[in-house]
Amino acid sequence: GAVVSQHPSWVICKxxxxxxxxxxxxxxxxTTMFWYRQFPKQSLMLMATSNEGSKATYEQGVEKDKFLxxxxxxxxxxxxxxxAHPEDSSFYICSAPRDFDYEQYFGPxxxxxxx
Amino acid sequence: xxxxxxxxxxLILQEGANSxxxxxxxxxVNNLQWFHQNPWGQxxxxxxxxxxxxxxxxxxxTTVATERYSLLYIxxxxxxxxxxxxxxxGAAGNKLTFGGGTRVxxxx
Numbered sequence: 001g002a003v004v005s006q007h008p009s010w011v012i013c014k015x016x017x018x019x020x021x022x023x024x025x026x027x028x029x030x031t032t033m034f035w036y037r038q039f040p041k042q043s044l045m046l047m048a049t050s051n052e053g054s055k056a057t058y059e060q061g062v063e064k065d066k067f068l069x070x071x072x073x074x075x076x077x078x079x080x081x082x083x084a085h086p087e088d089s090s091f092y093i094c095s096a097p098r099d100f101d102y103e104q105y106f107g108p109x110x111x112x113x114x115x
Numbered sequence: 116x117x118x119x120x121x122x123x124x125x126l127i128l129q130e131g132a133n134s135x136x137x138x139x140x141x142x143x144v145n146n147l148q149w150f151h152q153n154p155w156g157q158x159x160x161x162x163x164x165x166x167x168x169x170x171x172x173x174x175x176x177t178t179v180a181t182e183r184y185s186l187l188y189i190x191x192x193x194x195x196x197x198x199x200x201x202x203x204x205g206a207a208g209n210k211l212t213f214g215g216g217t218r219v220x221x222x223x
Contacts, residue, residue: 001160032209038156043201044213091156097209102146102165104203104211106158 002028004096006107013084013114021079021110023050023094029074030096034104035067038091050077084114117142121202121214128192128221136187136217138202146205147178149187151198152216158201161187192221 003026013019023033031052036044048058048069056069066088068080081088093109118141128134138147149161162169162176164185169176173192178185189196199218203211 034210043215044203046210046212049208049210093156093158095211101163102205102209103148103160103163104146104205104209105160106150109156111156 002026002096002098002105004094004105004107006094006110008110009108010111011113013112015085015114016083018080018082019084019112021081021092021094021112023077023079023096023107025075025096025105028096028098030077031074031099033071033077033094033096035069035077035079036093036095038093038109044093050079081112084112086114088112089114117144117204117206117212119202119204119212119214121200121217123217124215126217126219128189128196128219130192130194130221130223132192132221133188133190134192134219136189136200136202136219138185138187138204138214140183140185140202140204142183142206144180144204144206146203146209146211147185148203148205148211149176149185150201150203151196152201153198161200189219192219194221194223197221 033050035047050071052071071077095104095106097104150158166180199216202214
């Protein structure tokens with residue numbers, strides 16, 4: 001199956017700082033990647049769609065200036081949480097579909113704690 | 116947008132028991148996937164099943180697209196089956212909408 005990695009797996013940062021999370025497709029190319037957020041004991045909520053070579057599209061209610069997304073290559077998308085606050089503490093997960101079908105593969109997630 | 120409902124929200128099983136998890140969705144889809152989220156948060160792909168029936172070991176799934184539901188069957192459950200099971204559906208743009216999940220606990 002397809003493999004998606006994320007880095008880091010967990011991060012603790014201070015309020016007001018920025019954090020970058022990387023999502024890589026290791027054995028396939030992904031023109032599109034997706035970023036989700038999951039709060040404890042809740043389901044996954046789509047935040048944004050990352051498009052290689054163009055701007056990301058954000059879901060309603062997601063602040064694009066706070067959650068910066070860059071899809072610099074066919075195997076790498078990054079999510080930067082800018083000026084993080086404690087309410088941004090969450091589990092962030094990326095996914096990527098293979099180009100020849102719709103099945104999506106998920107990274108292992110990044111647990112962000114803002115103190 | 117598409118609405119996805121999973122039932123039951125919680126399920127407690129004795130080891131060896133069989134169970135059925137249900138996923139209802141509100142519109143036509145071109146993608147339906149079942150996942151198992153392990154205790155570390157990783158989503159494990161169980162089935163990609165926009166229609167039809169598939170089996171993988173003790174797990175099987177059926178999607179009846181015309182009636183907008185999917186079922187996940189767990190047979191002879193084991194303690195390692197514990198965790199949260201998510202159904203997610205996708206339509207245009209390949210975005211996935213997740214159901215609320217079913218939290219399964221298998222007791223020895």
